[in-house]
Amino acid sequence: MALRVYNTLTREMEEFVPIHGKKINMYVCGPTVYDHCHLGHARSYISFDVIRRYLLYLGYDVHYISNVTDVDDKIINRAKETGEDPFDLSARFTRSFIEDMASLGVKMPDEQPTVTGHIKEIIDVVKVLILKGFAYATLQGNVYYDLTKSQEKIGILSHQTTEGLMEGSGARIDVEKDKRYPLDFVLWKNSPPDEPGWDSPWGRGRPGWHIECTVMSMKYGSQQLDIHGGGADLIFPHHEAEIHQSEGYTGKQPFSKYWLHNGFLTIDKEKMSKSLGNFFTIKQVLGEFPPEVIRFFILNTHYRNTIDYSEKHLEEAGRAYERISNTITNVKYAIESAAEEGGDPGIYGEIDEARKLFIWSMDEDFNTREALANLFIFSRRINAILSESIPDRKSLQAVLGFFSEIDGVLGVFGKDIRGTPEGITGGLSDKDIDAMIQQREEARGAKDWKRADTIRDELKEKGIIIEDGKEGVRWRRA
């Protein structure tokens, strides 16, 4: 059994073998911060978050790098529209992005470099590319990568022919007049006086979009990465450009051994994107659904497939999520009334089997959907055991431990395992709730069902759900 991944570079499933043993350098393209992030970004970063966590779970030493593009035409244009300083604007949306990721339980990258923090390094790499003959500066103060110098690599990731690319894009790109070849891409771009810029050997300007990833992945990772990830929309031209310039710079190939790309998120079968205006920001969706449901929803489809967003689908995901969530709650309640030892040891076999299936699923290109399906089966078995008898505390703790182990990868059930902190719900403290339940129990004892139901309804209105079980009454916040 070994991990296999789908590599965009070869278009095949390949066994995952890192370049340097257990140490992995993984780079994922971050966002351009000119607006709040939308659910499509969430999809991408949650997918790679889980990939990262699973590699850690397998015992790899993962060094995870993800940049923030904080200077770019879109930022400058947006700032012009709003009259805001472009750097203030990008700082504002960088904070927004980091907040969103934290809400969704995406682990912080080990390194999160920004473009503006690496201007000097970028200039140095561009200088070398010119020296080596892979790039040329023009009189207008632009520097372009010269694609004729690595023509054999055109289409290496997008798997298209030069002609195909020329026909498709040539007609639409307004070809910069100082470019030698239509497919050449900009490494350094001249900045007019009213726009952000830095002094360079070619005049005042700013980095092109692709060069940052080359520079930062090398500075914080290695000249050759194990994994490079991003949305499928980055395959061309962004990631291909990175290959040209990185391999030109280092003389080593491949720039990245594995290229992983996540699929899109659509709405009504149309791609969610800022240019189409059909997007929901992460903050909007978080306003309607809890973060763990959003994560569950995203992980409920394989990361390379398209997900069609709709409230209906999210609600469905919420109900599915509750099944496992309820199982965890059931186990926790059972622990309270369980004997220390002496229960049916069969439960350990269930855990071993479930762990095997989890790894088996995830080893196949991070198949979280399959992993969740197996977790449902495990949940059902545990519930079945629980409805027949109460196992001993030790084995129940082991079940909880297993959920926690899995959750280290999926990051979905943490709240259920740890439990909600004590607090106030609907103006009621835990103490108030317990008191009301006590009253209801008295009514039930007297078979005063009307009064018992009234209390239950009253609590329900305030967001507390009462459930009568054989180990006593339990409650949870809706």
Added chain:
RNA sequence: GCCGAGGUGACAGAGUGGCCAAUGUGACCGCCUGCAGAGCGGUUUUCCGGGAGUUCGAAUCUUCCCCUCGGCACCA
């Protein structure tokens, strides 16, 4: 136009040639329950876009056709 991905039950979505094609949601029935909830058991008739082929055997491989979505300026 060029290139790519995909069409699986009511819906969502796995499926690594071979036990009755996972799993979840929904619906229905039963158990449990004062009722409800949660849970358990069961049912949801021929669910693999269509044709041809390879094979003892195909949802899985080949080929043709139909349809959908996406990439080719920016995009996760």
